[in-house]
Amino acid sequence: MVDPSTYRPAPGAIPTSPGVYKFRDAHGRVIYVGKAKSLRPRLSSYFQDVAGLHPRTATMVTTAASVEWTVVATEVEALQLEYSWIKEFDPRFNVKYRDDKSYPELAVTLNEEYPRVQVMRGAHKKGVRYFGPYGHAWAIRETVDLLLRVFPVRTCSNGVFKRARQVGRPCLLGYIGKCAAPCVGKVSADEHRELAEDFCDFMAGRTGNYLRRLEDQMREAAAEMEYERAARLRDDIGALKRAMEKNAIVLADATDADLLAVAEDELEAAVQIFHVRGGRVRGQRGWVTDKVEDVDTAGLVEHALQQLYGGAAAEERNESVPREVLVPALPEPLAPVREWLSGLRGSQVDLRIPQRGDKKDLMATVQRNAQQALALHKTKRASDLTTRSRALQEIADALELDSVPLRIECYDISHLQGEDVVASMVVFEDGLARKSEYRRFQIRGFEGQDDVRSMHEVISRRFRRYLQEREQTGEWAVPEADDPVTAEPITADAVTADPVTAVGARDEDGRPKRFAYPPQLLVVDGGQPQVAAAKRALEELGIDDVALCGLAKRLEEVWLPGEDDPVVLPRSSEGLYLLQRVRDEAHRFAISYQRNKRSKRLTAGELDSVPGLGETRRRALLKHFGSLKKLRAATVDEICAVPGIGRRTAETVAAALSSRTPAAPAVNTATGEIIEDRPDQAAEPVAAASQTAPSQETP
CATH class of the missing domain: 3.30.420 (Nucleotidyltransferase; domain 5)
Structure with a gap:
């Protein structure tokens, strides 16, 4: 606990202008961001008697070790800067809204030649028109099913669309009139795009004019005794009105x-x-x-x-x-x-x-x-908050820690028979996974089934980076009270996927990568050998303020460094359950990375024997063409267009691939259709390989 008076700015040093301020803890991590119309009275309010502060505010100021601010011209600028800093630093004491679920939206992909209507979740993409969000995906599908009668826009995937163009036959929706079938040329690309834009206009609320136009066309058809066309238009109007009924009218003045x-x-x-x-x-x-x-x-x-x-x-x-x-x-x-x-x-x-x-x-x-x-949230979460607190306290009691480990890091090694050796680091804070802090490591110095040596290397690299960043930033020295920080401070960003390549690296604006925040508890996946290797790595670097333990899979025993007997937590212990969750997450993260590396290696296997073609140029070729099938069909001039590939190398690649008989295409046994060699299927052989020899995959 820190006394706020130790970092209180000197009287008169705080400006009275609008601005944004940040509180940092002893490790330099931003724990709170706020804005103020006038910085002086706002910041002064934090340094009154702690007993008179709100309990959460008191916890924040006693956790902080420094305060700094940035002066802006207007309150609007302060509002914008506060939001951007909250998004960048994710301070633990700021209000953070957690969306209680991922909401589906109706999307129209206007960025494609033939726009598609589909249900989408997640981040918005450029060129895609979104409507919603909706509470349920089935509500979107019911609405779309009604509207496709009037706006027959394609809803099929790109694979189905491409297959229909190849065979010259539309899908079922094309036969029943719920798709204009642009795949077989029933409408042109411009006509189909016009349908998609009409669909968007209707979903955007511009329904009155369109319904009136359909009603006029229906009356004209009836007057000309084209009764079948008039009946079809009548049914279209009915479908549109039923779709509109699914969103009840709540405001009569068409308010947005x-x-x-x-x-x-x-x-x-x-x-x-x-x-x-x-x-x-x-x-x-x-x-x-x-x-x-x-x-x-x-x-x-x-x-x-x-x-x-x-x-x-x-x-x-x-x-x-x-x-x-x-x-x-x-x-x-x-x-x-x-x-x-x-x-x-x-x-x-x-x-x-x-x-x-x-x-x-x-x-x-x-x-x-x-x-x-x-x-509902309190009913679902009340026990969770209590359980997480009890789990952390049980871990602290079992390992005899001075305080509960609010930040836990866990490491795991993964390889397949000694090849593609990788490691993972996962982070749990307050008992919850913090995925933005996850890291992956490549073990490059050696190959083989030596998990102990790999663990020693990973722990050494991680904490060597910690010491280097702490040295670069002066251990996040607290500014003197009479020298407040008013300029943009050093911040912390995510490290690259492989930290060994980023040792001492900085961003373009000179800010250090984020690796300088140590854990209170370090967990390794394994028993005595792995724990001893991690302890040796910490001692070599002179780090003695990080608790260490290992969790062995066989009997779920907790091993401490230097102890001959493990700590056995009860099977019903919440602390053991939390350690298992941390260990399993590290295992999952390591396995996924190892499989990804193996997939890339196997995908490029056919190019391995091409003389003069290294790993970098193999990857460039596969990235440019997307698959070996397309690369095999490319001409020498097309291969030369890849950056870094000269004509002589292109001729060698073309000759090597043309001399080999391509593998027989996969066939769908149910339909007899040939399955294309698409880039997104590159991982399938890897999945099959992992299923044939699961026991060889060492976590």
């Missing part, structure tokens, strides 16, 4: 708005967001958070707005930020947030609290959803 509600208690908060477009609820999202900082409802709303709109890509912001944002409490001060949202949208955004009418009634519905989400 986002409604945000917050339900909270002293420890946690839940946020629910309804996306209303064209007067209809088009999507719903929910977030939950632990209130690790002292923040009121208005502060939660501000953080939620940053989370909701701050991460949108530039080309998506006009659509992601609606004309109205309805909230239960207004951020204080309001003007910078409103100006920031208006800048994202490119026009005025109305941020307000609904007072009456349909919008207030809908906000009450959103609030009820938030309360229900919080109740």
